Amino acid sequence: MKKVLINISLLLSTLFVFNSCVEDDFNIGEISAPDNLSVETEVLGVSEEMPNGDGSGAVRFNASASNAMTYKFIYGDGFEEVSADGTTTHNFNENGVNDYTVTIVASGTGGASSNMTTTVTVFSNFSDPETKQLLTGGSSKTWYVAASQPAHLGVGASSGENMASPTYYAAAPFEKAASETSSCFYEAELTFSLNGEDIVYNQDNMGRTFFNVDYTSDFGGNGSEDQCLDYDTSGAKSVSLSPSTSGLQEDQTTGTVINIAGGGFMAYYIGASSYEVLSITENTMHIRAIPGTDPALAWYLKLTTAQGTQEPEEPEEEFETEFEELAWSQEFDEPLDTDIWNFEIGNGQSGWGNNELQYYTDENAEVVDGNLVITARAEDTNGFDYSSSRITTQDNFEFTYGRVEARAKLPQGAGTWAAIWMLGAIFDEVGWPATGEIDIMEFIGRDPNHVLGTLHYPGRSGGNADGGETEIENPDTEFHTYSVEWSAERIVFLMDGEVFHSYANTPDSPFNKDFFLILNLAMGGNLGGEVAEDFQQSSMEVDYIRVYQ
Numbered sequence: 001m002k003k004v005l006i007n008i009s010l011l012l013s014t015l016f017v018f019n020s021c022v023e024d025d026f027n028i029g030e031i032s033a034p035d036n037l038s039v040e041t042e043v044l045g046v047s048e049e050m051p052n053g054d055g056s057g058a059v060r061f062n063a064s065a066s067n068a069m070t071y072k073f074i075y076g077d078g079f080e081e082v083s084a085d086g087t088t089t090h091n092f093n094e095n096g097v098n099d100y101t102v103t104i105v106a107s108g109t110g111g112a113s114s115n116m117t118t119t120v121t122v123f124s125n126f127s128d129p130e131t132k133q134l135l136t137g138g139s140s141k142t143w144y145v146a147a148s149q150p151a152h153l154g155v156g157a158s159s160g161e162n163m164a165s166p167t168y169y170a171a172a173p174f175e176k177a178a179s180e181t182s183s184c185f186y187e188a189e190l191t192f193s194l195n196g197e198d199i200v201y202n203q204d205n206m207g208r209t210f211f212n213v214d215y216t217s218d219f220g221g222n223g224s225e226d227q228c229l230d231y232d233t234s235g236a237k238s239v240s241l242s243p244s245t246s247g248l249q250e251d252q253t254t255g256t257v258i259n260i261a262g263g264g265f266m267a268y269y270i271g272a273s274s275y276e277v278l279s280i281t282e283n284t285m286h287i288r289a290i291p292g293t294d295p296a297l298a299w300y301l302k303l304t305t306a307q308g309t310q311e312p313e314e315p316e317e318e319f320e321t322e323f324e325e326l327a328w329s330q331e332f333d334e335p336l337d338t339d340i341w342n343f344e345i346g347n348g349q350s351g352w353g354n355n356e357l358q359y360y361t362d363e364n365a366e367v368v369d370g371n372l373v374i375t376a377r378a379e380d381t382n383g384f385d386y387s388s389s390r391i392t393t394q395d396n397f398e399f400t401y402g403r404v405e406a407r408a409k410l411p412q413g414a415g416t417w418a419a420i421w422m423l424g425a426i427f428d429e430v431g432w433p434a435t436g437e438i439d440i441m442e443f444i445g446r447d448p449n450h451v452l453g454t455l456h457y458p459g460r461s462g463g464n465a466d467g468g469e470t471e472i473e474n475p476d477t478e479f480h481t482y483s484v485e486w487s488a489e490r491i492v493f494l495m496d497g498e499v500f501h502s503y504a505n506t507p508d509s510p511f512n513k514d515f516f517l518i519l520n521l522a523m524g525g526n527l528g529g530e531v532a533e534d535f536q537q538s539s540m541e542v543d544y545i546r547v548y549q
Contacts, residue, residue: 031110034065039104039118044089044245057091057124058245061104065114068106070292076100078238078261082271082292091242091257092122128241131256132199134280140193143285145267146304147186148173148450150527151463153268158290158298164252164278166300170463172527173447176210184208184228188267190303192239199239201260203267207232211269214293237264244276246288253278258287270299319492319499321485323403323548331544332372336365341391344520347384353432356417357524357531358386364521365389371409372542374521376416378535386531390520398425398514402549404440405483411538412476415531416445417522418540420482425514433461436510438491441482445538446529448475453484453493453501457510463526468493468501479543488512517545 040062045054063071063086071086077100081088092100100122105115135141146152150173154166176182188205209219209231217223219231238261244253254277260266264273271292278286278300285303330340343362351357359381365374376388406420419442424435437456444452454467472480472495485492491511493501505511521540524531 031112032067032108033112034068034106034108034114037063037065037068037104037106037114037116039063039116041118041120052123056243056245057093057122057126058089058243059092059120059122060087060089061102062087063104063106065106067108068114069109070107072105072107074103074105076102079240079259079273080263081273083295084293085295087295089245091124091126091240091245091259092120093124093126093240093242093259095125097121097123126242128254128256131241131254131277131280132194134282135258135285136192136194136199138194140191141305143190143192143303143305144307145186145188146284146302147177148447148469149302149304150452150454150465150467151300152302153185154300154463156298156300158296159247163246163298164248164288165459165464166298167462167464168297170526172529173444173450175529181225181227182210185210185267188233189307190266199241201237201239201264202235203233203264205231205233205267209233209269210267212271212291212293214291215269215271231269233264235262237262239264242274246276248276248278253288254280266301266303268299268301272299275301319485319494319497321403321548322487323401323485325549327402327547327549328397328399329544329546330372331370332367332542333370335367336372336391340393340396342394342396344390344392346382351525352390352522354522354525354527356522356528357384357415358388358522359384360390360520361387362389363387365391370543372519373539374418374519374542375537375539376411376521376523377537378531386523388521388523390518390522392423392516392518394423394425394427394516396516398516399547399549400512400514401487402547403483403485404517404545404547405481406440406545407479407481407543408441409477409479409541409543410443410451410475411521411540412445412448413532413535413538414446415524415528415535416443416538417525417528418443419518419520419522420542420545421518422515423518424510425516433457434510436515437461438484438486438511438515439467440484440493441495442527443475444528445532449473451475451480451482451495453482453495455491455503455511466503470495470498470500476538479541486511519545 042060043053044058071083074080100120103117107113151170154170156167157163176185191202193200208228213226216227219229221227221229240259242257244255256277258275260273272289275287275289283305287301347359374389381387410418421439427435433456439454442452450469451472452469454465456465460466483494491503
């Protein structure tokens with residue numbers, strides 16, 4: 001990605017226009033106008049060689065006032081921003097030397113506010129033609145929320161070691177479709193078009209906007225939860241691109257920020273109009289923004305050009321396995337061999353770390369007519385509403401590299417979460433995700449048309465895991481084959497012999513040591529979601545599981 005850096009000549013006027021306004025409305029509580037409003041500014045990256053900045057084009061503002069609750073910055077270039085603590089950084093990106101009058105509005109209680117202005121003079125010449133091309137497709141391109149992807153919406157820290165991923169919360173696939181208060185989130189159509197050399201943005205949300213809880217009361221909502229509210233976002237808005245100043249590493253971001261004028265935003269209203277592009281391809285985009293009410297947080301959003309789904313990766317050529325010799329198998333023609341399989345009993349810590357709702361027993365897994373059948377039931381079990389089983393080969397069968405193949409029929413019903421997976425054998429020593437996790441197959445009943453294949457490792461775990469998905473037909477009535485090809489060079493996920501996700505293995509990854517197998521059927525939890533009210537029982541049936549080396 002080629003970029004032309006920016007040189008800035010910034011002159012801050014010493015004259016500030018300051019005025020204070022108070023509304024005479026005795027029904028809105030105590031009126032307290034902010035006073036002593038002031039602002040400090042800093043051109044980032046000033047050095048002897050670059051006295052006007054490091055080429056980032058960024059100016060940092062730090063406003064303060066007594067009795068201020070929020071600060072609004074109106075930059076004079078069509079962009080504005082709300083900051084809870086008065087600190088913000090803005091990039092002035094119009095090419096050439098331009099003067100901008102920046103207005104800072106400090107808001108207090110009872111509708112009172114104070115404002116001041118300052119003038120900045122800026123020279124900019126930033127360019128990122130690659131992102132512009134991918135964003136617009138060279139003419140016009142429409143993006144949608146990648147609803148079927150884990151962590152399509154998430155929240156994490158805005159600074160520190162883990163600010164590249166949503167470590168605090170990650171939405172499960174289609175999570176926001178379950179409630180009428182949030183279902184409009186997936187309907188937004190985000191279109192970026194070229195008008196000459198300029199980028200124009202138009203968001204069609206069908207007249208309904210998904211608002212963060214901090215803003216719902218401002219737009220007629222209840223102020224207690226995220227809500228879809230009547231708010232039309234149609235209408236063209238100008239877009240500029242600017243360099244990132246977040247401090248993310250080069251391998252964590254493209255280094256480019258999308259700025260939407262006129263208070264524009266993407267799909268979820270958080271009081272932000274600037275989005276850092278963490279990654280972008282022809283069909284996928286991962287972005288990050290800092291909300292207006294809490295600068296300590298960062299919100300993350302995954303977008304796709306296919307409405308409601310993430311397009312699966314296509315293999316470049318027909319897949320050929322490198323593992324042909326059968327090294328180990330379980331055909332389930334006889335009763336379950338407990339010398340190989342361990343039953344894990346209970347609900348674990350915090351629902352096995354996923355807020356799962358079931359209690360695992362040694363009675364919900366049995367061999368029936370040549371198949372291992374793991375059944376989840378709606379029944380009171382040791383204080384939990386559901387029972388099921390989870391079995392592992394830990395300490396009994398562990399291996400490094402090979403092709404694992406399982407033929408299975410999957411459960412049905414919203415809330416079911418079936419998995420055939422592996423954990424690093426040193427799990428008890430190093431913990432998760434340091435030990436590594438290979439999810440050969442995951443299936444969630446409320447999305448019966450897809451199966452997932454996923455890797456978890458340091459830096460890519462939980463809602464930010466490294467995974468893919470593929471479409472499936474009749475998963476609960478027909479057997480399908482789920483496989484993973486695991487070597488020192490690659491890890492490849494397949495369903496019925498077709499590749500849908502791959503990973504380039506490296507010597508530094510946790511995927512170069514012994515792993516053990518796990519089969520389980522969970523209920524609810526972070527990925528399983530809300531259980532259907534009429535759920536009684538459902539099963540995962542496994543015909544066989546084989547390891548080739």
